[in-house]
Amino acid sequence: MLLQLDFNSERPIYQQIRDQIVLGIAQGALSPGEKLPTVRALADEAGVNMMTVSKAYQLLKQEGYITTDRRSGTVVSAREGTQTVPEQTVQRLKLALSELRVAGWREERVLDLCRELYEQEG
Amino acid sequence: MLLQLDFNSERPIYQQIRDQIVLGIAQGALSPGEKLPTVRALADEAGVNMMTVSKAYQLLKQEGYITTDRRSGTVVSAREGTQTVPEQTVQRLKLALSELRVAGWREERVLDLCRELYEQEG
């Protein structure tokens, strides 16, 4: 579990941790059923407070990405079929596409980038 | 200039204003050369502080979306050709696509959504 945190970023650390784990799952670096580091281990490794990692895990849990058990630890959730996507994701996508459009990117080029990013494995 | 603000959102108001103006430009509701409301007018309309709008305008200015002049007001920038896109935009897109992927969305469906959102006019 290699986390790259930007302590100067406007984005809070616990959200950065959340994002990176989502990226990790999407890229296959983290597989369903795989155990995540303990909050203490990850906090140590990243040089942040235990509760900061705990907060990230609670976010991920709430969003269904992981399940935590006080006894067995934290595990990547198994997902089946095609889930409905939270409004947050659609808004995020819409904003990014708008920024590309305003930057003068034509549809074909935008879709090429989307394809590239989607297919990206690690 | 119709702003829809969510005062309960985790996203700061000045960033919501910034986002909505970017969306407005992308959708053609705001055209290059068009004058934006004054900070006071928009603040009044949205029911927020003058400086909150000013902060949004400064953000947009810094990102090149608008140009402000103390004498003539605020105007949507004209853009030519295809600009390079800030890292922020790519990261935003990457994260959204990852969330879709983990939700079980296949490439074709993701690209369909991107197409739909890109082409969306108002």
Next chain:
DNA sequence: TGTTTGTATTATAGATTATAATACAAGAGA
């Protein structure tokens, strides 16, 4: 000469973020 423009300043209040230290219930393993 006023008015309007974006911006700056100062003060203030509240919320959020992150840390530190400590504790707990409950399962795992010895």
Next chain:
DNA sequence: TCTCTTGTATTATAATCTATAATACAAACA
């Protein structure tokens, strides 16, 4: 049983961020 580890909870604290309020300023314009 005893000990360790697990995620979580609590309390206190500090720093930062967000938003408001009131006021002011230089510059252009009618």
